[in-house]
Amino acid sequence: xxxxxxxxxxxxxxxxxxxxxxxxxHMGHRAMYWYKQKAKKxxxxxxxxxxxxxxxxxxxPSRFSPECPNSSLLNLHLHALQxxxxxxxxxxxxxxxxxxxxxxxxxxxxxGSRLTVL
Amino acid sequence: AQSVTQxxxxxxxxxxxxxxxxxxxxxxVSVYLFWYVQYPNQGLQLLLKYLSGSTLVESINGFEAEFxxxxxxxxxxxxxxxxxxxxxxxxxxxxxxxxGTSYGKLTFGQGTILTVHP
Numbered sequence: 001x002x003x004x005x006x007x008x009x010x011x012x013x014x015x016x017x018x019x020x021x022x023x024x025x026h027m028g029h030r031a032m033y034w035y036k037q038k039a040k041k042x043x044x045x046x047x048x049x050x051x052x053x054x055x056x057x058x059x060x061p062s063r064f065s066p067e068c069p070n071s072s073l074l075n076l077h078l079h080a081l082q083x084x085x086x087x088x089x090x091x092x093x094x095x096x097x098x099x100x101x102x103x104x105x106x107x108x109x110x111x112g113s114r115l116t117v118l
Numbered sequence: 119a120q121s122v123t124q125x126x127x128x129x130x131x132x133x134x135x136x137x138x139x140x141x142x143x144x145x146x147v148s149v150y151l152f153w154y155v156q157y158p159n160q161g162l163q164l165l166l167k168y169l170s171g172s173t174l175v176e177s178i179n180g181f182e183a184e185f186x187x188x189x190x191x192x193x194x195x196x197x198x199x200x201x202x203x204x205x206x207x208x209x210x211x212x213x214x215x216x217x218g219t220s221y222g223k224l225t226f227g228q229g230t231i232l233t234v235h236p
Contacts, residue, residue, distance in 0.1 A: 004161075042208055042226035043162065056223070090161055105150055105212020105224045109161040 003027050004110035006091050012116045015081060021113045023074040023091030032074040033107065034066060035090040043090055049074060081117045088112045120145040120211045124227035131199055132235050139194040139230045141183075141209030151192040152210040152224070153183055162208065168192065179203075204234045 004025045013019050023032065031050045035043035048056035049068040063085075065077040074091055092107040125140040143149065150169050154162040166177040173185040183194045192209060209227040 006161075040229070040231075042229055045223065048223070092162075105210070106152065106164065106167060107162075107224060109154075109163070111161040114159075 004091055004093055004108050006089075006110035006113050008113055009111065010114050010116075012118065013078065013081065014118050015083070017081075018077070018079045020078065021076040021089055021091075021115070023076075023110055024072055025093040025108070026072060027093060027095075027108065028071075029093035029095050029108070030071055031094045032068060033092040033094070034064075034074070034076050035092060035109075037088040037090055037112070039087075047076075078115070081115075083117050086115055086117045088114050120147075120149060120213050120225045122209050122211050122225055122227035124207075124209050124230050126230050127228065128231045128233065130233045130235060133201055134198045136197050137195065137199050137203075137232065139207050139209075139232065141192045141194065141227060143190050143192065143209070143211045145190075145211060145213050147213045150212045151183075151185060152212070153181070153192070153194050154208045154210060154226075156206045156208065156229075158205070165194075165207070199232070199234045201234050201236060203232060206231050 007022045011019060033048050034046040036046055037043040045058050046060045047066045052068045052071055063080045067075040090112045091110045094107050121144050123142045129139060131137050152167045153165040155165045156162050165181055166175045166183055168175050168185040174182060176182045181194055181196045183192050185192050206229045208229050210224045212224050
């Protein structure tokens with residue numbers, strides 16, 4: 001069982017829709033991540049939040065908008081997506097800057113949200 | 119910067135045979151090393167990690183990996199595989215950044231699909 005929960009598991013949306021992906025963790029972690037994974041490819045980092053502040057944006061298009069309302073929650077708002085944005089979106093967390101795990105890169109992943117853009 | 123090379127994109131084996139999934143990395147700084155496993159339509163699960171100490175690390179389900187600093191490798195092995203080991207395996211590395219970033223940023227290899235045949 002994963003301790004990082006993502007909803008919804010599946011999402012189909014049109015190019016004009018606005019939707020959101022949600023992620024929640026209750027491990028007390030202070031860093032949270034969004035990754036995008038295309039079929040048969042490794043995950044690609046999109047965003048990193050550390051202590052609820054955006055610390056890394058890997059040049060992601062503005063049609064993806066992350067939000068971290070508190071240390072347990074991470075959202076990814078989607079608007080005007082393209083079909084090529086269809087992918088598995090993975091949320092992950094790590095202990096954060098205060099723990100040793102923060103310096104190791106050990107991430108805890110959710111099951112992912114599979115997005116299809118029509 | 120770090121990079122990870124997984125030398126085999128696909129490895130087919132028969133049940134109860136031994137297997138080795140190869141991983142080489144390059145980095146200009148100290149690294150931590152990980153193997154993640156991804157079962158079909160699921161997120162990534164940590165299989166094992168090397169942080170420090172003994173260069174041979176083991177997982178609870180019979181996998182082991184050995185950190186070889188001189189060869190910059192972290193190959194994954196299992197002496198006898200099961201059908202249930204069929205999955206994609208990602209080698210990943212995290213390094214300390216010169217800027218002092220204290221949270222890990224994982225660099226993934228391209229993945230190796232392990233298929234275990236009866």
